[in-house]
């Protein structure tokens with residue numbers, strides 16, 4: 001009998017946490033009414049929403065009224081960027097961001113540019129870490145309305161120097177927005193930010209729930225037409241069963257996070273070391289130490305990325321290419337490009353609470369042969 005498939009793409013969507021499934025089923029029974037109404041069923045829905053907000057805010061160490069639920073991490077990122085810029089338009093129209101932001105942030109930046117604003121992209125090192133001197137210079141420039149920094153790279157896992165970057169923003173009087181989609185529920189996010197976003201399906205919540213946190217005193221204005229729900233920060237009725245499930249999962253994963261990191265991080269070390277040793281012409285990218293505990297990316301020279309993903313899929317391994325684009329648009333990743341590393345044959349492996357050592361060992365045993373076969377098919381010999 002063949003091995004069961006191994007799912008290695010938690011950074012796109014982690015499998016639903018069992019607690020999330022239970023909470024969602026209960027909330028579908030009990031929390032389907034519109035929490036904005038005044039009758040009994042609506043009051044029950046409101047209680048569930050309030051409890052989910054309080055639990056989520058507690059994990060994030062923020063006030064419940066600073067937190068709004070959005071329809072995704074992407075919409076939260078859009079609102080964070082555009083709302084942060086709108087709120088400070090009297091100060092200036094410049095957005096400072098790292099070169100390795102998620103496409104959600106970069107697309108919001110493009111919208112800002114199309115509307116006449118400006119932006120400064122701050123470079124990163126070869127390991128994917130922000131250039132702090134360049135960042136400090138950029139945020140201290142004239143007319144900076146907002147600075148945006150991803151907490152840890154979704155493509156290569158490098159954790160960013162957030163505390164130092166926040167210090168530079170504070171010195172310049174510029175609010176900092178942090179896209180913490182890959183960190184929340186896995187590693188602590190340092191203080192010092194004004195706006196934060198996250199995404200529930202990265203931590204084992206259901207898809208379609210994002211978090212937008214705006215700290216008290218931050219000048220942020222909704223970029224949307226008026227709507228009073230979710231403190232006026234995101235329009236439309238909230239997806240209550242999914243939000244309840246997301247909050248339940250977050251409590252669980254936050255409590256388990258350091259034990260999970262201790263289990264997964266050595267597996268990532270093993271992948272990094274073994275891939276480097278057993279696959280010729282490979283580059284393992286991202287910071288080997290200052291990194292997310294569950295994510296590793298490597299690139300294989302002379303291999304087509306899409307062919308490699310399909311070959312791995314046929315052998316029962318679900319991986320992503322370290323690209324922020326969807327798999328249908330396998331353009332060279334802007335993150336790998338900004339780091340100046342190889343982007344051929346790129347594979348991102350991201351582990352989760354169900355990932356096992358045996359799955360990782362099976363991948364490591366099969367990968368050299370899969371890469372060699374693809375190179376042979378493409379006529380690359382003699383490596």
Ligand SMILES: Cc1ncc(COP(=O)(O)O)c(C=O)c1O
Nearest residue numbers: 072073074102154179181182199
């Ligand atoms: C860093 C980062 N920001 C934002 C997002 C977007 O989140 P969502 O998938 O919930 O729209 C993702 C998901 O890929 C991400 O990794």
